[in-house]
Amino acid sequence: MLRSSSLVSTRLHRALTVAALVGATVLMVPHGAYASDIWANTATQATPIPSGIVTVPLNISQSMHIVVGLAPHNKAQLDTLVAAISTPGNAQFGQVITPQQFLATYAPTATDVSAVENYLSSLGFTNITVSGNNLAVSADGSAQVVESAFNTKLVSFNLGGRHVFANTQPAQVPLSLASIVSVVVGLQNVGVMGTQLALPQNPLTTPAYSGPQFQTAYDAGGTPAGSNTTIGIVTEGDITQVPLDLRQYEQEFNLPQVPYQVVPVGLQTTDTSGLDEWDLDSQSSSGMAGNLQKIVFYNAGSLADAALIPAFERIVGDNQVKAVNMSFGGCESLEYLSGAMLMEDLAFEQGAAEGITFFAASGDGGASCQVLANAGEPVVLSAVEYPAASEYVVAVGGTSLLTNAGYTYNSEIAWISGGGGNSLWESPGPWTNGVIPPTGSTCGLRGVPDIAMDADPNIAPADVVVNGQDIGVGGTSLASPLAVGSWARMETAHNNCEGFAAPILYTTFGQPFGTAAVDFHDIVLGDNFLYAATPGWDFTTGLGSFDISAINAALPTPVCAATTTSKKK
Template identity: 50%
Template sequence: MKLRSKYLRVTAATALLATPIGVMGSMPTAQADTTNWVATHTQAFVPTNATNLGSLPASTELTVVIGLQMQNQSGLEQYIQDISTPGNALYGQTLTPSQFEATYSPSSSTVDAVTSYLESQGLSNIQVSANRLLITATGTAQQLESAFNTQIDQFSMNGRTVYANVDPAYVPSSLGGAVVAVLGLTNAAQMQLPLATPTPTTSTSLPNYPASYNPQGFWKAYNIGNTPQATGTNIAIFAEGNLTQVVQDLRTEEAANQLPQVPYTIVQVGIASNDTSGADEWDLDTQYSTGMAGNVAHLYIYDTTSLTDSDIAREFNKFAEQDVAKAGSASFGECEYDAYLDGSMLVDDEVFAEAAAQGQTTFASAGDTGGFCAVTPTNGVPAGVPDVNYPASSPYVVAVGGTTLITNSDGSYDEELAWTGGGGGTSYFESAPYWQNGIVPPTTNVGKGLPDIAMDADPNSGANVYVDGSPEVVGGTSLASPLALGVWARLETSHNNQLGFAAPLLYGVYGSDGFHDITLGDSGPYPATPGWDFATGLGSFDVSNMNTVMDQYAPMQTAPAPAPAPGPAPGPAPAPGSQPAP
């Protein structure tokens, strides 16, 4: 299994099948002169159903993120397999960030070469991430077009003005093999928030189909039993914008449900933003990750500038290079074809691989339009062409699909159905990881199968979330992902934070009573069937049973491992004197 995408170029047939609405399905446009240049994985990104407004003004200032190629990539892949395989001499071990940097990070000479080139092109504010995987830099549109031998145009699309590189991004041949991709040449590729609200239902034959659950309701339904609260485990949420109200809402929800106030740190990644359009999403994420966990040692909220692929890559990278949280949730995604085109897929996959080698797990929403891409940047229908969500399709991310949760009159688990909107399918661009072999049904495509697991997502059996101080009922796989994170945090605390990257372990216990095998319903077009399926993956957690199962498979420990140090002091902002993370 490779970290790199399966295909270096998109075939015409694949492009026709996989292209979501809003992206041209043709090959990248040809450069007039590419002598002495080599291509990166940032391809031409030409929006369709949009009006080209001409060249982006030359003086427009943009920030780009240059993703560098790690060293010994195949060695890292093998290491992750070794530490995840019971019986292997390395089973249960993990890397520290410094060990990753020493063995797998791009060399200092590579960083120096790229940095020198950026400086020679007049770019400024050049910053190198601690793990040397990313370099950020600022320049005008004219400088960036010259530096990367590309062209950046403006477009009017869906009522907003965006920009995009209409030619691929190149670097001088002397940097060939060093630069994976150049992110930030387009802001047309953005993550979307799969947040769903209830719709009227006429179902009357279900035992208990409540409008919403609070955290304790989910504890009962998913059989927490004696599984401890996650008081020994740090977790993370990936967010964007102004989070002032989000923190206030978290405190309101904790008080309403008689939950302890969790310590938190907002880690600002990049320039702070006043945007509050995603606040209800971050309300859901913070309240139901910590709520499902009961309590956590520390909540880290990685807060970036926007939902563009370039900004999101930076906060994913900060999660890995800091290595202070055992697991995190990304309740957003985009059609994976977008991430493939702009190159963020390969950049983020390197970051997720580092996290996995360090024993960290990232959960991500599988999407809310079944096996299809959303036509518009909103939750639900209409849906477009078949495709899966990224980052959920990354091999080193646990994709969380959706269910409709049905409980008995006492609140205990009765059954689940595949939620009609839950994302699933086969990746066109990401290879199937080895742990899916023999479990995921074979298809005509050999990509990763989604989702890996599923949790409640139907907004008609959703969560009672406090938004702007008042309770609202919401759902979507935006709910499923933080629920899974909360469960995993409990399991980590119960096993001394030594479970490591979740995906191989979860597939390793496939068939155990730690999962509810969901066999009813469908996510359109995929039905739930006995065993793994493209609607609900392995199924949902029976937490108490899974905790017992983990006793048999988790690495043996002689003493409890403490939670990672909390880093910056808790509060609404980074510690005094700290700078925005590169």
Template identity: 40%
Template sequence: MAHRCSPSRRTVALTAAGILVATGGIALDPVAASAATWVPTSTTALSPTDAVRLAAAPATRSLRLTVGLAPRNRSALDTLIAQQATPGSANYEKYLTPAQFTARFAATQATATRVTDYLTSQGMQHVTVASNRLQVTADATVAQAQQAFHTSIASFSRAGKRVIANTSAAQVPATLAGAVTGVLGLSDLGPALPTLPSAPKLTGYYPKEYNTVYHSAGTKPGTGTTLAVIAQGDLTQTVKDLRYAEAKQGLPQVPVTLRYNGIKSADTAGTIEWDLDTQTSTGIAPNASRLYVYVATTLTDSDLARSINDFAARNEARSGNASLGECDLLPYLDGSMVVDDMAFAEAAVQGQTFFASSGDTGSSCPVAPTNGVPGSGPTDTSYPASSPYVLGVGGTTLLASDANAYQSEIAWNAGGGGVSPVEYPGAWTNGVNLAGTAGLRGVPDVAFAADPVSGGNIYATDSGTTSVQTVGGTSLASPLAMGLWTRMVATRGAKLGFAPPKLYAYYSRVQAGNPVTAVPGFHDVVAGANGVYTALPGYDYTTGLGSFDVAVLTGKLG
């Protein structure tokens, strides 16, 4: 069954220049307290290897903490997700509401109260329990956090910026043993904005043209369903660019709801990324009832966890997308992988599908400042695409006729893919996804146009002028996949639910153990490589199951 392990249950043998290293070989700051009174969480010690340590973090510096609460009946949750996609099961296509999830699987109210009482006793402010009781958020100072979690926090100089990181593991009092999974916000590390590769001239596709390429004919254009994007900063210009794109392309205006998860930031550095996410997904499914944007204050793992959790807790969007990622090692060590996986699991059992880009560095994972350069990082996968409860989307080079008729695809050399060293696979991938037999998570699950030569045309504003830009990357492929899936959900209804079990079950039935068998509804990509891995018949670590023939696949999924 799919589940996340804690650092104490699996040894991490990962080191990467510019990322982090595990605690072995790192001198940890002494913290005065009796070790016998403390128990570990999944948040371990961090030390940026590409940074210079300066001094202890200022004691009065403000932190936004996100504390993960341990769920109940975890194995039963994984079993239920699999049963929901198994014909003949009493739970087949019976998805939970947030209230049902909370009652069956979330931390109890008593546990949440114990945690909030403790944080309040440490002087923290604005202590709030999420509605699904998977997280508690709080505002604290460095001094309060160090005392409350028996840790130490230091300042570092990294790429000309000052950052902080906890240099010893985060712990909680023995009275909270088993109640807390991880403590996020003790560092301000997290994914960097992806570098969007651009084409030298206007050669790409407008979002609605991908419907022709991937054969969406006969499917509903998103009617009656909803989708979402995870973003960060100020989305004012993104909404304006979306409205401009809709007018230029003759598309209806999709209603937009912005949900700010924390302090509203004035940062606009990611505007072109959010332009790509919003225009691509809604351009493919233009009649969607609503687009929700869950907006984080920053791209730290702590702030992103709040937005991811809000997507699940509200259960208002059938599909969601994050065109962001970071090497598996950081979220594994800082505890955000455990926290976020629970939110993604809730979304899955509620019948929601979350899409994430697999990265643009090939069989390596993204590392700043060389993100987007194939092979520039360590051999690893990118999170959250590596989560078993997420549909990881890789990249292809798309070949189509002048009339946008599909011809073939080649594995894009920069498309992320490989085997996660720390994530476990969903049981539904067994027999298809090669890594599943070894108890590991293989990435990606599917792949779509990402090479900027076959990239997407979007409208972006620079210095007050709005123009068409052709960009690529798996930041394009992921919202593209979500838009196509939204059309399938609109056509078949919400019973399609969480996509991965349905896709893998159908794929395995057709192939019946023979990977060279063509699977109607999928374009099998058998050429190209992403560094370590090569495209092969059937599932592979460059393009997963392949891309969709939407019209055919819509009729095949049960």
């Protein structure tokens, strides 16, 4: 695969040039004012269907929810801005922007949005809504309308016990929209994301760690609690029980009651299958933080991309949180082919420009995609998961935590099932240069993870209240909220003026490849089947795990405007 030597706008360039690589298909567009003899490719490609799978045309009356992604303006300028404001020592360090400033400089214009709205409306789509940053237009329509609008074919089939649908042809739009529309998401549900949660093999005999015990293990005592910092957690389904379990957890471990807010995004469901995940996320993040100003649950309709994208857009549009937890993931190649990667990366990058850090679990499939493997038993080696693979996300891998009497830190080894490896589609941020292996950084490959925290359900699971009962839970679903809670403490300690964490961590603490990161616990034992933990950054534990007090003491303090500080509180 040919890759640009420049890291600026690489992913966007790859996606937006799919049409040029594939070639425009010459077909009639039978839609009145949009009539043309040319369709233009978007970045949404055909979904690969395994050989031997029997498919049938999707019922033309089936209702579908799609999200049309619009191309941003001044993308290269945005890339440069994010790197500048997130890099200690840069004159722009800490000068984050507002959603209004993003809209004025980097978003599609109102004229662009109207063109897409009018096109969808003319074909019979309903419930047409536009994201606050103009990058996404969501709509509902039948399968027949979707096929007609995007010149594609939809089929249904059974896969792994699920009845799914997918597009067998790339999504296209009329040539008049070619410079406006970049992707169409929602044409397949094969790649629905899954949570990264693992349970102990012997739950009755495996002791579990409370939030205060994790605080001791990761040396949080020298930093204040995260009481002035608001975090977000992306959830789905019916989460009515989650605050109740959080209150019980707080009572059990003598923790303050953290205020919370539920922000429904999209059509809500009665699904409660993810209750243990959302309990883990909220209790572990707040337990590690010691306290929080607020938890905001951004509750999507499902873990499908067409439901998650509006949630990500809402987070960056609200701009009221400093850190966001995402304890889910999917095979990155499916995310790339569907076009969802392009849209979600833009949302995460806007968050970085606003000083928001998205954290994501790197997966529980070792050096493989969890959807294609049982945890620790890789089927496809060197496959990573998304959104952890995004350049604008902090990917959190897993360790096996060992403590002394009194829960003080002893050591960690790489958790055998912790996700890690090279991305096939994402480029590394320039802040990783010289820290990650040259085979990755110089070839335009994003290395995963960035950091790691405890994830082993059989050595050090978290004590989590689920439906009123205490259970032990692990996985990188634990590692990610532990990292979020740690970062919330550091944000509170620095007046909520630290921005996107990845560049700050790499440039402040990262050392030349092969040398341990300063103030991190460097993990040098264990592996994830393909990659071994080594001195310095590695493909299973990244920079290592937080020594919270040491890292907090060494963090640079950017100049933070009073208006920004008050808004974040």
